[in-house]
Amino acid sequence: MLDLETFRHSTSHIMADAVKQLFPASKLAIGPAIEDGFYYDFDTEKPFFQDDLIKIEQKMAEIIKENLPFERTEYSHQKAEDVMKDEPYKIELIRELPDDKVTFYKHGDFIDMCRGPHIERTGLVKHYKLLSATGAYWRGSEKNKMLQRIYGTAFFTKEELDAFLAHREEVKKRDHRILGEDLDLFSIHQEEAGPGLIYWHPKGATIRQLIEDFWKSEHRKSGYQFIYSPHIAKINLWKTSGHWDFYKEYMFSPMDIEGQNYILKPMNCPGHILVYKTRVRSYRDLPLRWAELGTVYRYERSGVIQGLLRVRGFTQDDAHIFCRIDQLHKEIMDVIKLAIHIFRSFGFSDFKIRLSTRPAHYVGTIERWDMATDALRQAVESLNIPYETAQGEAVFYGPKADIDIRDCLGRAWQCFTVQVDFNLPERFDLYYSAKDGTRHRPIMLHRALMGSLERFFAILIEHYAGAFPSWLAPTQAIILPVTPEQIEYAKKTYSELLSKGIRAEIDSRDERLSERIKDASLSKCPYILVVGEKEEKEQTIALRQRAKKDITTISLDDFIKLIKQENNPKD
């Protein structure tokens, strides 16, 4: 049985063959299979254009039609370099191979150094498509030359390829940047105000408030307290925390205020630590769980900014937990439980945890690292969520666990993180008084559940395709009087809904009913309430639910009951 990776890898060879035939001066770099298909990097005189991709696809069709066999051969280093003498990138790779034997695969006149395996014949490839051409650095380093990369994909069946392309279309349709504008949720004013800075419109702000309210109430239930900290602080604070040394490239330049340098905060932790230090903490005070919807500013290079997903100013749903070692396990467990609960409430149910362990360079003792890592591992295991361990992937100050959530299109997003920190308590000389009066270092946990509100909002918009569940919808019900005769009745209905805490609107514009239904539907409002002569007489409403064709006539009280039922996040 063929595996898809082999199949796609072979397709990338066919593509490289086509490129070599059409553009003989191109030099080959690498061409692996990737999650959604494959790519191949070339060093070419000119970048590839859209038209070139079509030509390359046609040439590939010819190679496939010839049904050439893939043949494997092994050469010594010497011979390999000889065979690849016109391919400088291949030579570089060959020289790094430890074995003397180098394997090659050949079909027709095209030969490529490659570990393999490959499919038997080019004719097996039938359903493929070239997707895009972009620049990519040789070996991923911007110090190296930029090569030209062509992405493509291949599938066993036409149905799978069509489904993949349809999925790409769906992703495009759900793009939060488009929906954000269509639904009047937010805007970005790159020219006037700067890229990566978000303006939340009333509808977007309503959703944000709903998210924040829910977040706060769940935190209160979980024993958190809230604090607020300023957006700027003197540079010394960032020198003490160490950010000025290891995080400088993401920090905005200092601003001079009365001869002192101040920095826009890229993180909330130093502020929380200052609060901790305002008095001597007892072992009985711990754990302290302090949360803040803290807005931070980070310099991101212009090329990486994207919609709400990657910005220069954003609000973290941050919290810091100061605790004793013996409390660590429970605190970690509770944080992960809270995160899962919140994600479920927003309609996510598929999670994957990644545990990152001690890297080569670290602060703190091995014993503490092992203990903290075990605490993380035990918490994850007892919650029965699949996890993987990323050996040596943690940051220098402590082990961490991250959670990827999967949206309804199967895309994974990293939002949640919980990080143990042995470093900052040390740098700021944090302590608490133990039972016997001696001083001890508390352990500090950093954690964010949604990560950034901006980014999480983007994920929600795309997850729901802008059709937010009733509890999050900026407008839950739009009331449409059939004629001006019913405006009074519509207003009465409106006041009644408002008084019950339902987010309602009236559209009594001088437009045909069908026009106003169209607009209400496009706004993705969950409920449309039509009131005409008949409804007024019977004191009812004609209810049209989002994504449903049928219309039901019910009393306003029944509608209120219905919407109240939906007014809470699902868990």
Added chain:
RNA sequence: GCUAGCCUAGCUCAAUGGCAGAGCAUCCCGUUCGUAACGGGAAGGUUAUGGGUUCGACUCCCAUGGCUAGCUCCA
């Protein structure tokens, strides 16, 4: 930041060196309407910004800003 492509009305897009245009949205008028696009009219532009080439530039060239897709990075 780098590579490539792109930037025309609020939005989506025409105009290939010779008079800047359409649809949607907006505003006005008409229509008073029973479940997804009513009719008519008006207004809307220093063609991203700055320079250059040319008798003449939305169009060609240069710089700057920004966007898009990647690379790298990441909440």
